[in-house]
Amino acid sequence: xxxxxxxxxxxxxxxxxxxxxxxxxxxxxxxxxxxxxxxxxxxxxxxxxxxxxxxxxxxxxxxxxxxxxxxxxxxxxxxxxxxxxxxxxxxxxxxxxxxxxxxxxxxxxxxxxxxxxxxxxxxxxxxxxxxxxxxxxxxxxxxxxxxxxxxxxxxxxxxxxxxxxxxxxxxxxxxxxxxxxxxxxxxxxxxxxxxxxxxxxxxxxxxxxxxxxxxxxxxxxxxxxxxxxxxxxxxxxxxx
Amino acid sequence: xxxxxxxxxxxxxxxxxxxxxxxxxxxxxxxxxxxxxxxxxxxxxxxxxxxxxxxxxxxxxxxxxxxxxxxxxxxxxxxxxxxxxxxxxxxxxxxxxxxxxxxxxxxxxxxxxxxxxxxxxxxxxxxxxxxxxxxxxxxxxxxxxxxxxxxxxxxxxxxxxxxxxxxxxxxxxxxxxxxxxxxxxxxxxxxxxxxxxxxxxxxxxxxxxxxxxxxxxxxxxxxxxxxxxxxxxxxxxxxx
DNA sequence: ATCGCGATTTGATCCAGATCAAAGTTTGCG
DNA sequence: CGCAAACTTTGATCTGGATCAAATCGCGAT
Numbered sequence: 001x002x003x004x005x006x007x008x009x010x011x012x013x014x015x016x017x018x019x020x021x022x023x024x025x026x027x028x029x030x031x032x033x034x035x036x037x038x039x040x041x042x043x044x045x046x047x048x049x050x051x052x053x054x055x056x057x058x059x060x061x062x063x064x065x066x067x068x069x070x071x072x073x074x075x076x077x078x079x080x081x082x083x084x085x086x087x088x089x090x091x092x093x094x095x096x097x098x099x100x101x102x103x104x105x106x107x108x109x110x111x112x113x114x115x116x117x118x119x120x121x122x123x124x125x126x127x128x129x130x131x132x133x134x135x136x137x138x139x140x141x142x143x144x145x146x147x148x149x150x151x152x153x154x155x156x157x158x159x160x161x162x163x164x165x166x167x168x169x170x171x172x173x174x175x176x177x178x179x180x181x182x183x184x185x186x187x188x189x190x191x192x193x194x195x196x197x198x199x200x201x202x203x204x205x206x207x208x209x210x211x212x213x214x215x216x217x218x219x220x221x222x223x224x225x226x227x228x229x230x231x232x233x234x235x236x237x238x239x240x
Numbered sequence: 241x242x243x244x245x246x247x248x249x250x251x252x253x254x255x256x257x258x259x260x261x262x263x264x265x266x267x268x269x270x271x272x273x274x275x276x277x278x279x280x281x282x283x284x285x286x287x288x289x290x291x292x293x294x295x296x297x298x299x300x301x302x303x304x305x306x307x308x309x310x311x312x313x314x315x316x317x318x319x320x321x322x323x324x325x326x327x328x329x330x331x332x333x334x335x336x337x338x339x340x341x342x343x344x345x346x347x348x349x350x351x352x353x354x355x356x357x358x359x360x361x362x363x364x365x366x367x368x369x370x371x372x373x374x375x376x377x378x379x380x381x382x383x384x385x386x387x388x389x390x391x392x393x394x395x396x397x398x399x400x401x402x403x404x405x406x407x408x409x410x411x412x413x414x415x416x417x418x419x420x421x422x423x424x425x426x427x428x429x430x431x432x433x434x435x436x437x438x439x440x441x442x443x444x445x446x447x448x449x450x451x452x453x454x455x456x457x458x459x460x461x462x463x464x465x466x467x468x469x470x471x472x473x474x475x476x477x478x479x480x
Numbered sequence: 481a482t483c484g485c486g487a488t489t490t491g492a493t494c495c496a497g498a499t500c501a502a503a504g505t506t507t508g509c510g
Numbered sequence: 511c512g513c514a515a516a517c518t519t520t521g522a523t524c525t526g527g528a529t530c531a532a533a534t535c536g537c538g539a540t
Binding site: 076098104128135142145156196 | 323371
């Protein structure tokens with residue numbers, strides 16, 4: 001995936017990583033090379049393991065990130081422990097909510113991932129000053145809004161089988177490589193996480209998965225690796 | 241509600257309305273008075289009846305609107321007719337998706353409403369040129385994104401009773417007037433629309449409504465008019 | 481007023497998906 | 511290698527909400 005497209009340019013000066021122990025990152029910057037000077041010393045590339053919480057729900061976070069590789073899940077949990085994944089983000093998405101101190105959701109690496117971290121104060125200022133950056137973040141917000149609303153339809157009106165098919169379609173669409181019709185990919189989510197994304201239980205997810213396998217829509221290897229022989233067939237299941 | 245806050249200023253020159261038959265509107269404009277001159281002759285205020293479709297799903301729309309009064313529902317429908325309301329908008333929200341030709345959802349007046357209509361081409365240009373407008377639309381997009389994600393939690397993880405309580409809470413929160421704890425309001429949605437917003441059937445909505453009434457959380461008059469004696473109690477039901 | 485029709489409520493029954501329970505599988509670690 | 515803990519699948523049963531089926535209510539038109 002072309003990272004430069006996202007408005008993120010990698011500069012490549014190796015530095016010690018301040019926030020994660022025993023790892024090192026490289027500096028990266030945002031948008032125009034004129035601004036790289038500003039940002040250079042304040043941002044860094046960082047590796048995070050699967051399960052690592054990038055932003056905690058209800059906390060104030062003092063930084064933003066760009067996803068360089070891997071998958072990040074956005075999650076809301078209720079006081080009694082019920083939880084719902086409200087979005088998946090892939091490279092080169094932006095993580096964090098501009099202009100607002102406290103996050104209403106948590107962001108957690110679903111797979112091992114690399115992110116590029118920026119201090120909030122700096123980036124907030126840059127957003128106000130550079131219209132292209134504002135526009136690029138506005139575009140991503142609108143894209144995420146479309147995705148969220150599409151998922152509301154899935155959560156509210158689709159059956160368990162359609163939900164699972166929708167998830168597979170979503171992942172397949174965002175995880176290359178794919179041939180013309182046949183697609184293979186690794187699921188970035190466990191069964192429990194899939195259940196939390198679809199508003200189902202793990203048992204139901206598992207059962208629908210076997211159902212799709214038995215009906216020939218997908219093949220499963222290693223729990224995680226999925227093959228979709230015919231994407232059209234998968235799309236037909238979603239009736240969309 | 242303070243409409244000027246939204247970046248919309250009403251100018252108040254009466255003109256014939258081009259798009260709706262037998263009605264008349266008044267010109268209104270966007271943001272700074274310097275730009276009003278530009279926009280003045282191209283936008284108009286318009287009354288729409290409940291049920292009127294402002295933007296059709298899958299169509300290209302050539303205008304944007306601002307809601308001056310009333311409630312607008314955003315709706316997605318599947319080929320087989322299942323449908324899901326994916327958002328409610330109140331004055332002074334902006335309706336329409338900047339920069340994208342085709343809408344993935346329909347916008348329909350849920351109540352009689354007044355909207356202020358702008359030609360797309362003009363506003364797209366203005367958005368690019370005026371950072372405050374861009375910023376204001378960016379903010380609304382982020383607000384809608386938060387609302388959509390909150391609703392995903394409701395759709396995926398709450399029970400029917402909690403869903404209905406969540407809806408009442410949402411409406412109560414956006415429809416004044418309210419005293420310290422007691423609140424009264426008119427529902428802008430029919431039972432069928434509530435069902436489509438909550439991912440339930442009308443029968444379940446009706447049953448949960450009576451349940452809330454019998455347990456004393458709400459009082460119902462006229463199907464449409466609801467009284468919440470104690471908002472705290474309603475909030476406790478949502479566990480949020 | 482009364483009629484008629486659509487919206488709402490209420491009741492009876494059904495079923496998709498949840499819950500409870502028990503095997504497999506996979507992975508990491510001593 | 512072998513065991514333990516976590517994850518996944520499969521099975522049996524239960525249940526919240528859907529579906530099917532009547533009433534009842536409210537409202538505009540005659």
